[in-house]
Amino acid sequence: MAARNDPDKDADAQAGGVQSVDRALQILDILAREGDAGVSEIAEEMGIHKSTVSRLVGSLVGRELVRQNSERGKYQLGFGILRLASSIPGRLSVVHEAREVLESLAAAYKETVNLAVLRSNFAVNVDQAMGPSTLATYDWVGSLTPLHATSSGKVLLAALTADERDAIFKRIGLPARTPRTITNRSELEKQLLDVARNGYAVVHEEFEIGLTAVAVPIYNHLGNVIAAVSISGPAFRFTPEEQPGLVDGLKDAGLTISTKMGYRRR
Template identity: 55%
Template sequence: MSNTDETPPGQRGRTREGQSGVQSVDRAISVLEILAREGQAGVTEVAAEIGVHKSTAFRLLAALEERDLVEQNSERGSYRLAFGILRLASAIPTRIDLTRQAQPVVDELAAKLDETVNLAVVQEHYAVNVQQARGSAAVSSHNWVGQLTPLHATSSGKVLLAHMPAERRLEILRTAGQPRLTEHTVTDRARLLAELDAVCGGALGTAYEEMEIGLNAAAVPVRDHTGTVVGALSVSGPAFRFGRAEIEAAEADLRDAGDAIGHRMGWMG
């Protein structure tokens, strides 16, 4: 009879031990993710979610507590993340490059929507596009990478403005103004501020032929590990095929992509 286990007899114990160790690591990471998502949780809740006995969940939490990664809330008997997490995380942000983290997400979204996707950040009083990907339908589209675009007349710019402190937003608008670029550009300050308030409240940033006749766009925020908006992800296309209905249809994918970049940057939201 052949033995289906080709592992040498002397190594089988070590293999099982290794598998057990990997499983423990996986469970410990799951515990951290649960606490990051829920804020706090008790032993019973953790055990139920990862599918283990309460004694196993308690041992996992105790091991994490010993390393200062979780701490117990004495008032409620539940656990939450501890400052040891910050010690580990502090080494990461300085090495994270937004464009590098965003690249696969930007490429995937452009292929899915078959339109042009850009990632923009603030530079002085402008939005500058730092990354772009184009769908097959946008082969002849303009290359926006490295170009400065007005904050008040672009979807990305509106997202970036909306999530700034109010004082900085007003300073930029006073300095840069709201020049009319097309007949659709919003030049009224009160109207723009109302639109920015809506974007800050969760609405899409949109620009319908406001910077260039025939070009529509929509954008969502991109957050870093602290939850701060550090960029804006936009999708744009010619008005004849990327109108309000198409933007509405693309919204869920655009938001998912913006969140995906944020998660790659360490955002837990």
């Protein structure tokens, strides 16, 4: 007679397998945070027996996700982690990962939301979401906008070194788009320091008369700024610094996209 499957036993085995996976991931998190750790330290933090930790670490070592430091006897992340991590960035598209967030911002604040990246000394808009109150229907996708006169551009500039900015400005200068455009390098550098410190940039009619915009950075898995997300609207009604929660909401959205790109806040 064929043996019957025991559903309760199968469920217990499945639960135990999930618990083991969860504990293995906890070990990886501990090693990522601490740099290295011994079996006793890991067991104490996780509140489990050392033999359980030894078994799980042994499996991780076998997969090259963890290795033992021969000098100190402690464990640290192995090269297998690098193999896994290196395959992620090339498969992540900031446009794809940001799309849902852009739409949420446009719906929440009822203005135009743009995603921009640095290309050929300009801020290039690579995606856009329109709010229901948007007066204009101009499609900014694909447009090259000046770095020094736009909120996204200033966020991207603030992430560069002074030498990198020098190279850009030698090629394109600081042309005035409107009477409010900052064309003095020293004044612009002071503003970029504020952008880096505050985590956002605001422009009032510097790129186009009647247009105000605010932008925040998007980071990749290495903590580098790879893009900027902005909200823009008519100057007569859109005052981001005075609208409660808007700047913080935009910052949170930037961090949400950054997390999707592998960023972990330090």
